[in-house]
Amino acid sequence: MIKIAVCGAAGRMGGRIIAAIKEAEGVELSGALERPGHPMVGQDAGFNAGLGAIGVAISDDLNVVVDGCDALIDFTAPKVSLKNLEACALKRKSIVIGSTGFTPEERALAAELAKDIPAVLAPNMSVGVNVCFKVLKDVARTLGDNFDVEIVELHHNKKKDSPSGTAVRMGEVVAEALGRDYNEVANYHREGICGERTREEIGMQTVRGGDIVGEHTVYFIGMGERIEISHRAMSRDMFSRGSVRAAQWVVGKAPGLYDMQDVLGLR
Ligand SMILES: NC(=O)C1=CN([C@@H]2O[C@H](COP(=O)(O)OP(=O)(O)OC[C@H]3O[C@@H](n4cnc5c(N)ncnc54)[C@H](OP(=O)(O)O)[C@@H]3O)[C@@H](O)[C@H]2O)C=CC1
Numbered sequence: 001m002i003k004i005a006v007c008g009a010a011g012r013m014g015g016r017i018i019a020a021i022k023e024a025e026g027v028e029l030s031g032a033l034e035r036p037g038h039p040m041v042g043q044d045a046g047f048n049a050g051l052g053a054i055g056v057a058i059s060d061d062l063n064v065v066v067d068g069c070d071a072l073i074d075f076t077a078p079k080v081s082l083k084n085l086e087a088c089a090l091k092r093k094s095i096v097i098g099s100t101g102f103t104p105e106e107r108a109l110a111a112e113l114a115k116d117i118p119a120v121l122a123p124n125m126s127v128g129v130n131v132c133f134k135v136l137k138d139v140a141r142t143l144g145d146n147f148d149v150e151i152v153e154l155h156h157n158k159k160k161d162s163p164s165g166t167a168v169r170m171g172e173v174v175a176e177a178l179g180r181d182y183n184e185v186a187n188y189h190r191e192g193i194c195g196e197r198t199r200e201e202i203g204m205q206t207v208r209g210g211d212i213v214g215e216h217t218v219y220f221i222g223m224g225e226r227i228e229i230s231h232r233a234m235s236r237d238m239f240s241r242g243s244v245r246a247a248q249w250v251v252g253k254a255p256g257l258y259d260m261q262d263v264l265g266l267r
Pocket residue numbers: 007008009010011012013014033034035036038075076077080097098099100101122123124125126161165239
Protein backbone atom coordinates (compact mmCIF):
# COMPACT_ATOMS: atom_id res chain seq x y z
CA MET A 1 0.00 0.00 0.00
CA ILE A 2 1.51 3.38 -1.04
CA LYS A 3 0.94 6.11 1.52
CA ILE A 4 0.07 9.43 -0.11
CA ALA A 5 -0.26 12.82 1.58
CA VAL A 6 -1.90 15.84 -0.06
CA CYS A 7 -0.72 19.44 0.26
CA GLY A 8 -3.31 22.12 -0.50
CA ALA A 9 -5.91 19.79 1.00
CA ALA A 10 -8.53 22.53 1.40
CA GLY A 11 -8.16 23.75 -2.19
CA ARG A 12 -10.14 23.04 -5.39
CA MET A 13 -7.67 20.37 -6.52
CA GLY A 14 -6.85 19.11 -3.00
CA GLY A 15 -10.42 17.92 -2.43
CA ARG A 16 -10.59 16.10 -5.78
CA ILE A 17 -7.18 14.45 -5.16
CA ILE A 18 -8.33 13.16 -1.77
CA ALA A 19 -11.44 11.71 -3.47
CA ALA A 20 -9.25 10.10 -6.16
CA ILE A 21 -6.97 8.51 -3.53
CA LYS A 22 -10.01 7.05 -1.77
CA GLU A 23 -11.22 5.55 -5.10
CA ALA A 24 -7.86 4.13 -6.24
CA GLU A 25 -6.50 0.70 -5.35
CA GLY A 26 -3.10 0.18 -3.71
CA VAL A 27 -2.92 3.66 -2.15
CA GLU A 28 -4.08 5.22 1.09
CA LEU A 29 -4.34 8.80 2.34
CA SER A 30 -1.72 9.19 5.07
CA GLY A 31 -2.00 12.93 5.64
CA ALA A 32 -3.43 16.25 4.51
CA LEU A 33 -1.62 19.57 4.74
CA GLU A 34 -2.64 23.22 4.67
CA ARG A 35 -0.92 26.49 5.46
CA PRO A 36 -0.71 27.43 9.13
CA GLY A 37 -3.73 29.60 9.99
CA HIS A 38 -6.01 28.11 7.34
CA PRO A 39 -9.56 27.82 8.77
CA MET A 40 -9.77 24.14 7.77
CA VAL A 41 -6.71 23.06 9.80
CA GLY A 42 -7.90 20.48 12.34
CA GLN A 43 -11.00 19.57 10.32
CA ASP A 44 -11.47 16.19 8.67
CA ALA A 45 -9.94 16.14 5.14
CA GLY A 46 -12.93 14.21 3.79
CA PHE A 47 -15.24 17.23 4.01
CA ASN A 48 -13.54 19.18 1.18
CA ALA A 49 -13.65 15.98 -0.90
CA GLY A 50 -17.41 15.63 -0.40
CA LEU A 51 -16.87 12.32 1.41
CA GLY A 52 -17.86 13.25 4.96
CA ALA A 53 -15.45 12.27 7.75
CA ILE A 54 -12.66 9.88 6.67
CA GLY A 55 -10.53 10.01 9.84
CA VAL A 56 -7.66 12.14 8.50
CA ALA A 57 -7.42 15.63 9.99
CA ILE A 58 -5.93 18.51 7.99
CA SER A 59 -2.56 19.39 9.55
CA ASP A 60 -0.34 22.45 9.27
CA ASP A 61 2.83 20.51 10.20
CA LEU A 62 4.87 19.85 7.05
CA ASN A 63 7.46 17.64 8.81
CA VAL A 64 4.90 15.34 10.42
CA VAL A 65 2.92 14.95 7.18
CA VAL A 66 6.04 14.25 5.09
CA ASP A 67 7.35 11.76 7.68
CA GLY A 68 4.11 9.78 7.40
CA CYS A 69 3.99 9.41 3.61
CA ASP A 70 5.75 7.65 0.75
CA ALA A 71 4.76 10.40 -1.68
CA LEU A 72 3.43 13.93 -1.27
CA ILE A 73 1.02 15.30 -3.90
CA ASP A 74 1.23 19.08 -3.95
CA PHE A 75 -1.15 21.43 -5.80
CA THR A 76 -0.52 24.85 -4.24
CA ALA A 77 1.82 27.52 -5.65
CA PRO A 78 5.48 27.51 -6.79
CA LYS A 79 7.07 28.85 -3.60
CA VAL A 80 5.11 26.40 -1.43
CA SER A 81 5.95 23.52 -3.79
CA LEU A 82 9.68 24.31 -3.67
CA LYS A 83 9.58 24.29 0.13
CA ASN A 84 7.76 20.93 0.06
CA LEU A 85 10.25 19.56 -2.47
CA GLU A 86 13.10 20.56 -0.15
CA ALA A 87 11.39 18.84 2.81
CA CYS A 88 10.81 15.67 0.75
CA ALA A 89 14.44 15.70 -0.43
CA LEU A 90 15.69 15.91 3.17
CA LYS A 91 13.50 12.96 4.21
CA ARG A 92 14.02 10.98 0.95
CA LYS A 93 10.33 10.92 0.06
CA SER A 94 8.83 11.14 -3.44
CA ILE A 95 6.79 14.14 -4.59
CA VAL A 96 4.29 14.96 -7.35
CA ILE A 97 3.88 18.68 -8.03
CA GLY A 98 0.97 20.06 -10.05
CA SER A 99 1.37 23.74 -9.14
CA THR A 100 1.84 26.13 -12.06
CA GLY A 101 3.36 29.58 -12.50
CA PHE A 102 7.02 28.57 -12.01
CA THR A 103 9.64 31.00 -13.35
CA PRO A 104 12.51 29.44 -15.35
CA GLU A 105 14.73 30.01 -12.27
CA GLU A 106 12.25 28.23 -10.00
CA ARG A 107 12.08 25.29 -12.42
CA ALA A 108 15.88 25.07 -12.39
CA LEU A 109 15.81 25.08 -8.59
CA ALA A 110 13.21 22.27 -8.65
CA ALA A 111 15.53 20.19 -10.85
CA GLU A 112 18.41 20.84 -8.44
CA LEU A 113 16.33 19.87 -5.38
CA ALA A 114 15.14 16.68 -7.14
CA LYS A 115 18.69 15.34 -7.55
CA ASP A 116 18.29 13.04 -4.55
CA ILE A 117 14.63 11.95 -4.84
CA PRO A 118 12.22 11.01 -7.63
CA ALA A 119 9.85 13.92 -8.34
CA VAL A 120 7.18 14.58 -10.96
CA LEU A 121 6.50 18.20 -11.94
CA ALA A 122 3.84 18.72 -14.62
CA PRO A 123 1.53 21.63 -15.46
CA ASN A 124 -1.23 19.28 -16.53
CA MET A 125 -1.88 15.73 -15.32
CA SER A 126 -4.61 14.81 -17.82
CA VAL A 127 -3.99 12.15 -20.47
CA GLY A 128 -5.65 14.33 -23.13
CA VAL A 129 -3.41 17.36 -22.66
CA ASN A 130 -0.29 15.20 -22.58
CA VAL A 131 -1.30 13.58 -25.87
CA CYS A 132 -1.84 17.12 -27.22
CA PHE A 133 1.77 18.01 -26.28
CA LYS A 134 2.95 15.07 -28.37
CA VAL A 135 0.68 15.87 -31.32
CA LEU A 136 1.62 19.57 -31.24
CA LYS A 137 5.28 18.73 -31.72
CA ASP A 138 4.51 16.76 -34.89
CA VAL A 139 2.06 19.33 -36.27
CA ALA A 140 4.46 22.23 -35.68
CA ARG A 141 7.37 20.35 -37.28
CA THR A 142 5.27 19.34 -40.26
CA LEU A 143 3.83 22.82 -40.90
CA GLY A 144 7.12 24.63 -40.35
CA ASP A 145 7.43 28.42 -40.42
CA ASN A 146 4.60 29.29 -42.81
CA PHE A 147 1.81 29.09 -40.23
CA ASP A 148 1.37 31.71 -37.48
CA VAL A 149 0.98 30.16 -34.03
CA GLU A 150 -1.40 31.64 -31.44
CA ILE A 151 -2.36 30.02 -28.13
CA VAL A 152 -5.54 30.89 -26.24
CA GLU A 153 -6.44 29.55 -22.78
CA LEU A 154 -9.60 30.00 -20.70
CA HIS A 155 -9.86 29.40 -16.92
CA HIS A 156 -12.03 30.22 -13.90
CA ASN A 157 -11.94 33.63 -12.22
CA LYS A 158 -9.98 32.35 -9.17
CA LYS A 159 -6.89 31.32 -11.13
CA LYS A 160 -3.80 33.20 -9.92
CA ASP A 161 -1.23 32.60 -12.70
CA SER A 162 -1.31 33.65 -16.34
CA PRO A 163 -0.83 32.25 -18.90
CA SER A 164 -1.65 28.80 -17.56
CA GLY A 165 1.20 26.35 -17.06
CA THR A 166 -0.34 24.19 -19.77
CA ALA A 167 -0.40 27.06 -22.29
CA VAL A 168 3.23 27.88 -21.52
CA ARG A 169 4.22 24.22 -22.02
CA MET A 170 2.29 24.16 -25.33
CA GLY A 171 4.20 27.28 -26.39
CA GLU A 172 7.50 25.69 -25.36
CA VAL A 173 6.74 22.48 -27.27
CA VAL A 174 5.82 24.37 -30.45
CA ALA A 175 8.76 26.79 -30.15
CA GLU A 176 11.22 23.93 -29.69
CA ALA A 177 9.77 22.03 -32.66
CA LEU A 178 10.24 25.16 -34.80
CA GLY A 179 13.78 25.80 -33.55
CA ARG A 180 12.79 28.94 -31.61
CA ASP A 181 13.37 30.01 -28.00
CA TYR A 182 9.96 30.31 -26.28
CA ASN A 183 11.16 33.04 -23.92
CA GLU A 184 12.23 35.17 -26.90
CA VAL A 185 9.19 34.62 -29.14
CA ALA A 186 6.25 34.54 -26.68
CA ASN A 187 4.11 37.66 -27.14
CA TYR A 188 1.75 38.21 -24.20
CA HIS A 189 0.46 41.64 -25.07
CA ARG A 190 -0.87 43.53 -28.10
CA GLU A 191 -2.32 46.99 -27.65
CA GLY A 192 -2.50 50.20 -29.69
CA ILE A 193 -0.31 50.58 -32.79
CA CYS A 194 1.77 47.55 -31.92
CA GLY A 195 2.92 46.82 -35.46
CA GLU A 196 2.51 43.83 -37.73
CA ARG A 197 2.83 40.36 -36.38
CA THR A 198 6.32 38.88 -36.74
CA ARG A 199 6.62 35.45 -38.32
CA GLU A 200 8.40 33.99 -35.29
CA GLU A 201 6.19 35.20 -32.47
CA ILE A 202 3.81 32.92 -30.58
CA GLY A 203 0.82 34.89 -29.32
CA MET A 204 -0.28 33.95 -25.79
CA GLN A 205 -3.83 35.03 -24.87
CA THR A 206 -5.70 34.54 -21.61
CA VAL A 207 -9.43 34.57 -20.76
CA ARG A 208 -10.65 34.43 -17.13
CA GLY A 209 -14.25 33.99 -15.97
CA GLY A 210 -16.78 32.08 -13.92
CA ASP A 211 -16.13 28.41 -13.31
CA ILE A 212 -14.32 27.36 -16.51
CA VAL A 213 -12.20 24.34 -15.49
CA GLY A 214 -9.58 24.79 -18.22
CA GLU A 215 -9.57 25.10 -22.01
CA HIS A 216 -6.61 25.41 -24.36
CA THR A 217 -6.46 25.97 -28.12
CA VAL A 218 -3.37 26.20 -30.28
CA TYR A 219 -4.07 27.87 -33.63
CA PHE A 220 -1.80 27.24 -36.63
CA ILE A 221 -2.97 29.95 -39.02
CA GLY A 222 -1.91 29.86 -42.65
CA MET A 223 -3.04 31.62 -45.84
CA GLY A 224 -6.56 30.39 -46.56
CA GLU A 225 -6.61 27.66 -43.93
CA ARG A 226 -6.21 27.07 -40.20
CA ILE A 227 -5.66 24.13 -37.88
CA GLU A 228 -6.93 24.31 -34.29
CA ILE A 229 -5.87 21.80 -31.64
CA SER A 230 -8.11 22.13 -28.58
CA HIS A 231 -8.48 20.46 -25.21
CA ARG A 232 -11.42 21.14 -22.90
CA ALA A 233 -11.49 19.91 -19.31
CA MET A 234 -15.01 19.03 -18.17
CA SER A 235 -14.04 18.50 -14.50
CA ARG A 236 -10.93 18.39 -12.30
CA ASP A 237 -11.16 14.63 -11.86
CA MET A 238 -8.77 13.62 -14.64
CA PHE A 239 -6.13 15.98 -13.21
CA SER A 240 -6.55 14.40 -9.77
CA ARG A 241 -6.59 10.80 -11.09
CA GLY A 242 -3.47 11.68 -13.10
CA SER A 243 -1.71 12.95 -9.98
CA VAL A 244 -2.48 9.71 -8.11
CA ARG A 245 -1.22 7.69 -11.10
CA ALA A 246 1.96 9.81 -11.03
CA ALA A 247 2.43 9.11 -7.30
CA GLN A 248 2.04 5.35 -7.86
CA TRP A 249 4.54 5.56 -10.72
CA VAL A 250 7.18 7.74 -9.04
CA VAL A 251 7.65 5.82 -5.76
CA GLY A 252 10.78 3.66 -6.19
CA LYS A 253 12.01 5.41 -9.36
CA ALA A 254 15.60 6.67 -9.67
CA PRO A 255 16.12 10.23 -8.35
CA GLY A 256 15.43 13.04 -10.82
CA LEU A 257 12.78 15.40 -12.12
CA TYR A 258 10.18 13.66 -14.31
CA ASP A 259 6.97 14.89 -15.94
CA MET A 260 3.69 13.34 -17.10
CA GLN A 261 5.20 12.37 -20.46
CA ASP A 262 7.40 9.96 -18.46
CA VAL A 263 4.52 8.73 -16.30
CA LEU A 264 2.31 8.06 -19.35
CA GLY A 265 5.11 6.63 -21.51
CA LEU A 266 4.66 9.32 -24.17
CA ARG A 267 8.32 10.20 -24.82
N1 LIG B 1 -1.04 20.09 -12.98
C1 LIG B 1 -2.38 20.03 -13.13
O1 LIG B 1 -2.93 19.09 -13.74
C2 LIG B 1 -3.21 21.10 -12.53
C3 LIG B 1 -2.60 22.14 -11.87
N2 LIG B 1 -3.33 23.06 -11.18
C4 LIG B 1 -2.58 24.03 -10.41
O2 LIG B 1 -2.63 23.64 -9.03
C5 LIG B 1 -2.51 24.80 -8.21
C6 LIG B 1 -3.66 24.84 -7.20
O3 LIG B 1 -4.88 25.02 -7.89
P1 LIG B 1 -6.26 25.08 -7.11
O4 LIG B 1 -6.47 23.83 -6.33
O5 LIG B 1 -7.28 25.50 -8.10
O6 LIG B 1 -5.97 26.31 -6.10
P2 LIG B 1 -6.60 26.57 -4.66
O7 LIG B 1 -6.24 27.98 -4.32
O8 LIG B 1 -8.04 26.17 -4.66
O9 LIG B 1 -5.81 25.54 -3.71
C7 LIG B 1 -4.51 25.74 -3.22
C8 LIG B 1 -4.53 25.42 -1.75
O10 LIG B 1 -3.20 25.45 -1.24
C9 LIG B 1 -3.24 26.15 0.01
N3 LIG B 1 -1.94 26.63 0.44
C10 LIG B 1 -1.39 27.84 0.28
N4 LIG B 1 -0.20 27.92 0.91
C11 LIG B 1 0.00 26.71 1.48
C12 LIG B 1 1.05 26.17 2.29
N5 LIG B 1 2.13 26.89 2.62
N6 LIG B 1 0.93 24.91 2.73
C13 LIG B 1 -0.14 24.17 2.41
N7 LIG B 1 -1.18 24.63 1.66
C14 LIG B 1 -1.09 25.89 1.20
C15 LIG B 1 -4.23 27.25 -0.27
O11 LIG B 1 -4.67 27.89 0.91
P3 LIG B 1 -5.14 29.46 0.77
O12 LIG B 1 -6.29 29.46 -0.17
O13 LIG B 1 -5.56 29.82 2.15
O14 LIG B 1 -3.96 30.20 0.27
C16 LIG B 1 -5.33 26.47 -0.95
O15 LIG B 1 -6.19 25.82 -0.04
C17 LIG B 1 -2.46 26.00 -9.16
O16 LIG B 1 -1.11 26.36 -9.40
C18 LIG B 1 -3.08 25.45 -10.45
O17 LIG B 1 -2.68 26.12 -11.59
C19 LIG B 1 -4.69 23.01 -11.15
C20 LIG B 1 -5.36 22.03 -11.83
C21 LIG B 1 -4.67 20.99 -12.58
